Amino acid sequence: MEKQVFEKYDGGQVTDSMLQEAAVLFSENYGVWGEHPAQMTGNFAKAGTRVRLSKDRLRAQYLYDNNTCSYVRVTVDGHLAGNAFACRWAVNNKSVCWVTQLVVDRNYRERGLAKSLLNQLKHDSINMYGLMSSHPAACLAAAKAFGDSLSTVRLDVIAKYAGEIMEASPIGYVKDAKLRGSIFSPGDTNGLVSCVDSGFFVDHTEPLEALAWVREGMDWPLGELLDGHEFLLVFEARSRSRSRSTGRQ
Numbered sequence: 511m512e513k514q515v516f517e518k519y520d521g522g523q524v525t526d527s528m529l530q531e532a533a534v535l536f537s538e539n540y541g542v543w544g545e546h547p548a549q550m551t552g553n554f555a556k557a558g559t560r561v562r563l564s565k566d567r568l569r570a571q572y573l574y575d576n577n578t579c580s581y582v583r584v585t586v587d588g589h590l591a592g593n594a595f596a597c598r599w600a601v602n603n604k605s606v607c608w609v610t611q612l613v614v615d616r617n618y619r620e621r622g623l624a625k626s627l628l629n630q631l632k633h634d635s636i637n638m639y640g641l642m643s644s645h646p647a648a649c650l651a652a653a654k655a656f657g658d659s660l661s662t663v664r665l666d667v668i669a670k671y672a673g674e675i676m677e678a679s680p681i682g683y684v685k686d687a688k689l690r691g692s693i694f695s696p697g698d699t700n701g702l703v704s705c706v707d708s709g710f711f712v713d714h715t716e717p718l719e720a721l722a723w724v725r726e727g728m729d730w731p732l733g734e735l736l737d738g739h740e741f742l743l744v745f746e747a748r749s750r751s752r753s754r755s756t757g758r759q
């Protein structure tokens with residue numbers, strides 16, 4: 511039987527060799543650039559080439575603070591099979607945990623590793639969780655980890671809190687992302703429901719295939735996905751005291 515090991519680290523505990531492994535995992539498994547990559551990366555990335563990150567860029571962008579950034583990873587029989595980066599900040603007396611990267615090696619997908627990685631990020635001190643992602647599987651995993659399920663996602667919570675949370679973010683691409691969709695602009699008729707225009711032109715072939723498949727089994731609540739856009743999710747942490755008072759563990 512295979513051995514899965516989940517580990518969680520504060521930013522300052524992550525060594526260069528761990529980040530080197532994370533950089534390889536990302537560069538081999540995240541995805542490929544779409545048709546407009548120059549807007550993100552200058553003129554270097556060509557459509558169809560892999561989106562890559564070096565260990566130094568991982569450190570600078572995802573672990574910029576030793577105390578408020580976290581890293582979780584899972585190894586399967588000693589092999590790095592998936593990881594997630596997250597950052598915390600406060601807004602209006604609420605503590606927010608934002609998932610900044612989530613990748614699972616394609617040989618280890620669809621066995622619950624993404625959901626379990628996100629579960630590791632949960633903490634009693636956190637009031638809100640958030641994520642931007644073009645991949646429906648990341649949204650499904652986040653909804654299971656931080657909420658109940660995507661079918662019962664609270665769009666009113668996203669509409670109410672996403673703006674102030676993202677505005678207060680120390681992460682440039684989160685702060686700069688533009689809210690899009692009918693929950694923010696009820697008159698919108700482009701099919702977007704809860705999205706951001708992040709200008710991140712990763713190729714959407716794989717996410718759109720996943721979306722079509724997911725839609726066969728459920729009423730997908732987040733609407734359409736456009737190039738350069740990502741789905742947006744914000745969850746209120748479930749209150750432990752409320753669970754206790756109703757007798758749930």
Ligand SMILES: CC(C)(COP(=O)(O)OP(=O)(O)OC[C@H]1O[C@@H](n2cnc3c(N)ncnc32)[C@H](O)[C@@H]1OP(=O)(O)O)[C@@H](O)C(=O)NCCC(=O)NCCS
Pocket residue numbers: 539540541610611612613614615618619620621622623624625626642643644645646647648650651654719720721723724
């Ligand atoms: C998104 C990603 C992390 C999901 O990893 P994973 O370990 O396969 O996810 P899980 O096994 O935890 O699955 C979560 C849910 O998504 C579903 N799912 C996973 N892959 C799917 C696919 N290709 N198509 C449809 N549904 C899929 C699972 O069935 C599960 O649904 P359920 O909770 O209703 O049973 C992985 O596909 C990945 O690394 N993709 C490339 C990078 C990326 O897009 N990351 C997100 C950016 S934040």
